[in-house]
Amino acid sequence: MSTRLLAVFLAASAAAFGADREFDRLVKAVESRFGVQRTHIPLMGVANFFVKVARPEGATGFKLAVFEDLRFDGDGAALDRIMADASEGLHPLVRVRSRRDHEWTYIYTGEAGKSAKMLIATFERNEATVIEVQLSIDALLRSLGDPARTGKMFAK
Amino acid sequence: MRIAIAFVAAMLTSAWAQEIKMPPAFDKLAAKAEESVDVTLDSNMLQLAGKFLSDKDADQAKAKKIISGLKGIYVRSFEFAKEGEYSAADVDAFRAQLQAPTWSRIVGVTSKHGENNEVYFRTSAGSQIGGVVIIAAEPKELTIVCLSGTISVDDLADLGGQFGIPEVVLPKSKAKGKEE
Numbered sequence: 001m002s003t004r005l006l007a008v009f010l011a012a013s014a015a016a017f018g019a020d021r022e023f024d025r026l027v028k029a030v031e032s033r034f035g036v037q038r039t040h041i042p043l044m045g046v047a048n049f050f051v052k053v054a055r056p057e058g059a060t061g062f063k064l065a066v067f068e069d070l071r072f073d074g075d076g077a078a079l080d081r082i083m084a085d086a087s088e089g090l091h092p093l094v095r096v097r098s099r100r101d102h103e104w105t106y107i108y109t110g111e112a113g114k115s116a117k118m119l120i121a122t123f124e125r126n127e128a129t130v131i132e133v134q135l136s137i138d139a140l141l142r143s144l145g146d147p148a149r150t151g152k153m154f155a156k
Numbered sequence: 157m158r159i160a161i162a163f164v165a166a167m168l169t170s171a172w173a174q175e176i177k178m179p180p181a182f183d184k185l186a187a188k189a190e191e192s193v194d195v196t197l198d199s200n201m202l203q204l205a206g207k208f209l210s211d212k213d214a215d216q217a218k219a220k221k222i223i224s225g226l227k228g229i230y231v232r233s234f235e236f237a238k239e240g241e242y243s244a245a246d247v248d249a250f251r252a253q254l255q256a257p258t259w260s261r262i263v264g265v266t267s268k269h270g271e272n273n274e275v276y277f278r279t280s281a282g283s284q285i286g287g288v289v290i291i292a293a294e295p296k297e298l299t300i301v302c303l304s305g306t307i308s309v310d311d312l313a314d315l316g317g318q319f320g321i322p323e324v325v326l327p328k329s330k331a332k333g334k335e336e
Binding site: 091092093094095096097098099100109110111116140143 | 186187189190191192193194195196197198200201204205208237
């Protein structure tokens, strides 16, 4: 019995680890490329708890990393490479590049058990944000229904 | 055995060659554009969406049926600060892939204000379309939509406004026209 419980626990841990793999990989890549550390956000765990309870817009949980003092030079090709490497295993959905606002937004999606997950990264001149959201199926389908709008929504 | 491998390779090469590719010049356009949007719904993504669509809900079942025949939906959109940032040659490089008899230009609208819209269908058996390409070119905007896979004209009209595809006004198929 205990062996079965251990197996279930290990499987769950592996799934949870796998779900966060891309997020962690991307955070490390941004830290390495731009030589910055993610900003500590107080009470992030509390916010995540409320997201799990309230589930706004079909989100069932999220991870967030904010980077400040980035000094992003606008090298879109370099960003494309970073994103392609970090998002391995996910499907590219949207890429929005706005020279007007100096903003680059990438959205990748993937399966996470019975729900879906979305990895969103936005890069501005001095700031970057990486978000991983666990989504309900309705929310995923809404995003797929108008992916360009979803991309612009995160870009603004 | 070698002949079989060569045959399979030739078939695969042929199938690959028939896929529409976004020309490398589009990446340069993206660098020049004030804003560019790149939407990719490849076969894996469509399968993932299809897996979650319910057969019990009429709308979802219909969407599931439509996307089951699709291999991919790709949208590239560029918005430029001023006119003349992209050239006719940029569009021509893409349009060169849409050759008859595989592709047919179904709609071609040219306006004196420089707005040109074209719709191409890839010919297929029966009432199915083997692929769709939409080119919407305005002086400061360029949008390319590619649908890969099989779809009917009626389903294509229903896809307008979904998955990043603009609203497309197309004549309904004859069969449905009679029903109506």
